[in-house]
Structure formats: structure tokens, C-alpha cells
Amino acid sequence: MMDTKQHKISFSTTAVHAGKKEDQFGAHVSPIYQTSTFVFKDVDEGREAFSNEEGSETHIYSRLANPTVEHLERAICSLETYGMDTADEYQGMAFGSGMAAISTGILTLAKGGHVIAQDALYGCTSQFLEGEAPELGITTSFVDTSDSFLVEMELKKHPNTKLIYLESIANPTMMVSDIPRIAKLAEDYGALLMVDNTFASPYHLKPITLGADVVAHSTTKYLGGHGTVIGGALVLKKQLIQDSAMAVFRKNLGGIAGPMDAFLLTNGVKTLALRMEKQAKNTMKIARFLEAHSAVDRVWYPGLESHPQHHLANAMMSNGFGGVLAFELKGGYEAGKHLMNSVKLCSLAVSLGTVDTLIQHPASMTHAVMSEELRNQAGITEGLVRLAVGIEDAEDIIYDLEQGIL
Numbered sequence: 001m002m003d004t005k006q007h008k009i010s011f012s013t014t015a016v017h018a019g020k021k022e023d024q025f026g027a028h029v030s031p032i033y034q035t036s037t038f039v040f041k042d043v044d045e046g047r048e049a050f051s052n053e054e055g056s057e058t059h060i061y062s063r064l065a066n067p068t069v070e071h072l073e074r075a076i077c078s079l080e081t082y083g084m085d086t087a088d089e090y091q092g093m094a095f096g097s098g099m100a101a102i103s104t105g106i107l108t109l110a111k112g113g114h115v116i117a118q119d120a121l122y123g124c125t126s127q128f129l130e131g132e133a134p135e136l137g138i139t140t141s142f143v144d145t146s147d148s149f150l151v152e153m154e155l156k157k158h159p160n161t162k163l164i165y166l167e168s169i170a171n172p173t174m175m176v177s178d179i180p181r182i183a184k185l186a187e188d189y190g191a192l193l194m195v196d197n198t199f200a201s202p203y204h205l206k207p208i209t210l211g212a213d214v215v216a217h218s219t220t221k222y223l224g225g226h227g228t229v230i231g232g233a234l235v236l237k238k239q240l241i242q243d244s245a246m247a248v249f250r251k252n253l254g255g256i257a258g259p260m261d262a263f264l265l266t267n268g269v270k271t272l273a274l275r276m277e278k279q280a281k282n283t284m285k286i287a288r289f290l291e292a293h294s295a296v297d298r299v300w301y302p303g304l305e306s307h308p309q310h311h312l313a314n315a316m317m318s319n320g321f322g323g324v325l326a327f328e329l330k331g332g333y334e335a336g337k338h339l340m341n342s343v344k345l346c347s348l349a350v351s352l353g354t355v356d357t358l359i360q361h362p363a364s365m366t367h368a369v370m371s372e373e374l375r376n377q378a379g380i381t382e383g384l385v386r387l388a389v390g391i392e393d394a395e396d397i398i399y400d401l402e403q404g405i406l
């Protein structure tokens with residue numbers, strides 16, 4: 001943009017402006033290129049475009065590339081590589097969902113090898129690693145990545161490890177892993193580190209600046225911010241995209257984002273910093289309220305001193321600790337169900353990262369099909385409640401929770 005030696009553009013300002021290119025009509029907001037195909041001036045232009053699909057400035061067909069989608073890709077890449085001297089070496093890739101981004105990343109980067117994955121992952125990611133990935137020639141072992149020693153043991157056990165996979169903040173205990181240390185281990189053992197940064201967002205944490213090779217996002221959440229889109233993204237080195245043939249993979253498996261969704265996401269990205277700031281502040285206030293409540297057994301939030309990785313989170317994250325917390329009600333299943341049925345402001349729904357507050361009770365909702373024993377093993381107790389805090393005023397959310405907690 002307009003960084004100079006004297007003045008460095010801030011992250012918030014970057015979020016507002018990143019990715020925009022001049023428009024032929026001078027449109028202030030980037031237009032939505034809602035088109036499936038692009039017209040060539042003549043045969044020569046068409047030939048040039050096809051002979052140099054990835055490097056060509058000429059657009060061919062929106063499953064390969066689309067200007068609205070590219071705006072989004074530039075914006076996310078700028079935020080994840082913010083402040084880096086080597087930012088130009090990186091590229092963003094947008095997908096039709098977080099899972100399309102994650103599965104594409106894993107399949108192309110761990111081809112024919114082994115993955116060491118965090119044991120508490122987003123449900124569909126673990127299902128993919130346990131289900132489809134082995135059938136496609138990729139094996140996975142799951143470890144508690146909050147203990148870097150265990151990661152190193154696993155690397156020694158599996159010399160064919162190509163990828164270490166973890167989440168910047170992981171459900172349900174909001175666990176944090178030591179990204180700089182694990183990035184170093186990955187490098188030492190010839191593997192890549194991929195981090196799903198959905199929960200922290202680049203506002204709080206930028207895994208690539210801490211040594212990770214690839215960042216994945218469900219843009220459905222904080223980057224979109226309004227709960228209107230399902231989308232995903234990857235950010236990685238251009239060289240790695242080339243070496244892994246990732247763009248070809250996306251083209252042929254067809255997982256790219258659509259222009260309308262990309263447009264909604266670019267608008268979301270503009271307010272990322274503003275929303276995250278308020279959401280993180282709200283969540284901290286609510287976490288303190290819950291921790292002091294006599295009906296609450298325990299609160300899981302990396303911003304609390306009581307969180308097992310609070311110091312690590314503090315060292316890696318800036319401007320707060322995100323907008324999701326979990327807490328355990330002493331009254332168990334019945335207390336959880338009662339709270340779900342009593343809230344008026346909070347919506348009873350899965351997902352996170354929307355401007356309004358969402359609440360869910362895993363034992364009776366997302367994880368109801370699991371046996372109680374398996375749920376307990378995964379840390380999902382009967383009274384566990386997850387709150388994805390919005391930008392309402394904290395006092396109103398607290399009032400809503402208070403009247404529902406028995």
C-alpha cells in the first residue's frame with residue numbers, strides 16, 4: 001500500500017484496504033465479477049492464456065481464477081503475512097468451504113506420507129484424516145501438540161512425516177500449541193507445519209510470522225464475520241503452490257470459491273480488526289463473570305490466568321485471545337439444557353465468528369451421537385457449554401446468561 005521508512009501502515013488499516021485494485025469505472029467498492037467465463041480479444045490472447053494458465057493476467061474461466069476471488073485472496077494473504085519482509089513470496093487461495101481448503105492442503109502437501117495431527121481437532125478435519133485420507137494414501141497419528149516433546153517423539157517414530165497439523169486455538173478446551181517450537185521441529189525433520197487459524201484469526205495470531213508454512217481458514221467464521229457465507233482459504237509460499245501443484249489440484253477437483261461469496265467475504269475482512277477487538281474484550285469480561293459464578297465449575301479461555309497455556313498464548317497472541325470460550329456447569333446435562341432453553345439474546349446454534357452471540361451444548365447437540373464415555377475422553381463433559389461471543393455489549397450477554405444459569 002503506502003508503507004514508507006517513516007510510516008508503517010497498521011494491521012487494521014491493511015484489513016480495510018488490502019487486496020483492492022483500481023477498477024476501470026472507478027468503482028469505490030470492488031465490483032462482483034459474477035461471470036463463469038471471460039472473452040478473449042483474439043486467438044493469440046486465448047493461446048497465451050492457456051499456455052501460461054497460472055502466470056497469465058488474462059482470465060479464462062472462474063473455476064481457475066476470478067477477479068473478485070483474487071481480491072479476497074490478496075486481502076487474506078496480506079493479513080496473514082502482515083509485517084513480513086518476505087510477504088511477496090506468499091499467496092492466498094480461496095475455496096468454497098473451510099473443509100475444501102483443509103482437505104486440499106493436506107492431500108497436496110502430505111501426498112503419500114504421514115501427518116502428525118493435534119488430537120483435539122475440528123470434527124470434520126479429524127473425520128477426514130481418519131476416514132478419506134488413509135484411503136488416498138496418507139496416514140495420520142494424533143498427539144497432544146500442546147506438548148512439543150510428544151510431537152518430537154512422533155517425528156522420530158514416523159520418518160515419512162510430511163506434515164504437522166494443528167489449530168491455533170483448539171476446541172473445546174481452547175488449547176494452544178507452541179507454534180515457533182513446533183515450526184522448528186518441522187524444519188529439523190523435513191516436514192511442513194500447517195495451522196488452522198480460524199479461531200484466533202490473523203488479528204490475534206499470525207502463524208506464518210511464527211514459522212508455520214501454511215495457514216488454513218474457515219472464512220465462514222471471523223473473516224466473513226456475519227454468518228452469511230461458507231468459505232475457506234489457504235495462505236502459503238507461491239513456490240510451495242507450484243511444487244505441490246495445488247492450483248492444478250483446485251482446478252481439477254473444483255473447490256474454488258464463487259464470486260458472490262468472495263465479495264461478501266472481502267466486505268467482512270474490512271471490519272475484522274474492529275469486530276475482533278470488541279469480541280475479545282467481551283469474551284474476557286464474560287470469562288471473568290463465569291469464573292466467579294458459583295454454578296460454574298471451570299472456564300476454558302486462553303486469556304484467563306487459570307488456563308493451562310495462558311503464558312504461551314500471551315507470548316504468541318496480540319490484542320487479546322479471541323471470541324470463543326467454553327465453561328462447565330456444575331449442574332451437568334440438565335443445567336446445560338436449561339441454559340440453552342432459557343437464553344433470549346444468544347442464538348442456539350453451532351459455528352462462531354458472527355457479530356451476534358451463539359451458544360451451544362455439545363452433549364445434547366453436536367456430540368449427542370457420541371457415547372458419554374467417548375465424550376468424557378475428549379473433554380466434552382455433560383455440563384460443558386460453548387459460547388461464541390458477538391459484538392453486542394458484554395453486559396447484555398452476561399444478563400442473558402445469568403438468567404439462564406441455575
Ligand SMILES: *Cc1c(COP(=O)(O)O)cnc(C)c1O
Nearest residue numbers: 097098099122196198218220231
Ligand atoms: C468451521 C471450521 C472448519 C470447517 O470450515 P467450513 O467452512 O465449515 O467448511 C474448520 N476448522 C475450524 C477450526 C472450524 O471452526
